[in-house]
Amino acid sequence: MKTVACIIQDGFAPFEFGVACEAFGLDRSDDGVPNFDFRVVAPRVGVVRSKMGFSVNVEHDLSFAYEADLVVFCPMPRQYWGAIDPLLLDVARDAVARGAWVMSVCSGSFILAAAGVLDGRRATTHWMYSDLMADMYPEIDIDADVLFVQDGRIITSAGTAAGIDACLHLLRQEIGAELTNRIARRMVVPPQRDGGQAQFIDRPIPASHGDSLSKVADWAVEHLREDLGIEQLAARALMSQRTFARRFKAEYGVTPAAWLGRQRVIHAQRLLERTDFGLDRIADECGFGSAAVLRQNFTRTLGLAPTAYRARFSCAEESAA
Template identity: 80%
Template sequence: MKTVACVIQDGFAPFEFGVACEAFGLDRSEDGVPNFDFRVVAPRAGVVESKVGFSVNVENDLAFAYEADLVVFCPIPSAYWSRIDPLLIALARDAVERGAWVMSVCSGSFILAAAGVLDGRRSTTHWMYAHRMAEMYPRIEIDPDVLFVQDGRIITSAGTAAGIDACLHLLRIELGAELTNRIAKRMVVPPQRDGGQAQYVDRPLPVHASDSLAAVADWAVQHLREELSVDQLASRALMSPRTFARRFKAEFGATPAAWLVRQRIIHAQRMLEGTDWGLERIAEECGFGSAAVLRQGFSRVLDTTPTAYRARFTTAA
């Protein structure tokens, strides 16, 4: 993936637009991250109004997007959902047909839906808009409870910060875990929130810092090699297992077991990229116990094998 087109139109949302610019448009060569040829495009070059009272001057029409390796569709106002610009519909269809990566953030999914490229596919959008999309496009399998969905080379994400997660997910596929972690560190965001996590949680922020389970989660990440159980983690949090599991799901948007599997996969990715260790040793270091269990985790979560992943992303001498 070398070229990225970010598509906006009148009424675009500044935050989600900024997410795409931050993820794919900045020069991070000093961190060893390859740069993308990133361009903002619009159905018609010129002034494009945002939804909050300012405008940007877009120099490029959609011509560049027809050759881009990734086309990102930013959110569009609800007033446009039932009358999507035909130019955007044509672009979405072309990008999917030629096998480019296609990503929508929040209500940008309505462009893909109108183009018919989501028919028969699993996708998501902001949870507040999911019911409307289901009514308008009954052939789409819409999951309103997740951060993002990848179906083939199409990625749809929920609103606002979920766009960051979707971008990092794609960067991890293209660049590997180590370089993506460098990008996340510069962005000052968590390097990985699994797409299957909830769009919203019961307690997005703890009332008191001491009320958060972050310290227990940090401890778990440092002890992935060990056999961690909900009972053990609950004990460290001074809670009953049932209360801990409920509170953990509310704070992190995933069960402790699912969260631990994801952390172990991330740890394994980094070791596959940066060491020449065998699979048995990596599996032991990550807490999987055996290479067979490691392979099962990779197949289920990443849809690939550890060996294939290493062949693509290894940086070990």
């Protein structure tokens, strides 16, 4: 992925627009991160008004979007959802047809839905709009409970900060976990929130810092090599297993077992990129137990075998130097 077109129109949401700019538009070559040819485009060149009372001057029309490797659709005002600019529909259809990456943030998914490219696919949007989207587009399998969904080369994300998670998810596939983690550190966000995590939870804010399970989670990440289970984690949190499982799901949006499995895959990604360890050693370091179990979990999660991932993203020689 070398070129990125970010599409905005009148009434665009500044935060979600800024997420795309931050993820794909900044020069991070000093961190070893490759730069993208990132351009903001609009149906018509000139002044484009945001929903917050300021405007930006867009220098590029949609021509660049027809050749970009990634096309990002930013949120659009609700009054346009039923009458979307045909120029945007054409761009969406073309991008999908030629196999480009396509991403929508929040209500940008309504553009993809209207273009028909989500028909028969699983997708998401902001939970406040999911029922309306399901009514307008019954052919789409709407999942209102997740941060983002990838179906093929189409990624739809929920509202606001979920766009950051979707961008990092795509970057992990294009430039690897190590470089994506560098971007996440620069953005001061966690690199590991998965699409399956809940958009909103029953307890959004812990009653106190000590009430959060973050310390247990941090400890688990440092001890992935061990035979961890809900018994050990619950004991460390001084809770019954049932209470811990319920609280963990409320705070992290996934079960402890699913979360641990994902953390082990993320650690395996780092080791495949940064070391020349064999698969048996990596499996041991990550707590998978055997190379066969590592291959199974890694391939199921990323759609790529560990050896193929290493061939694509290895920077072991750079690390050794």
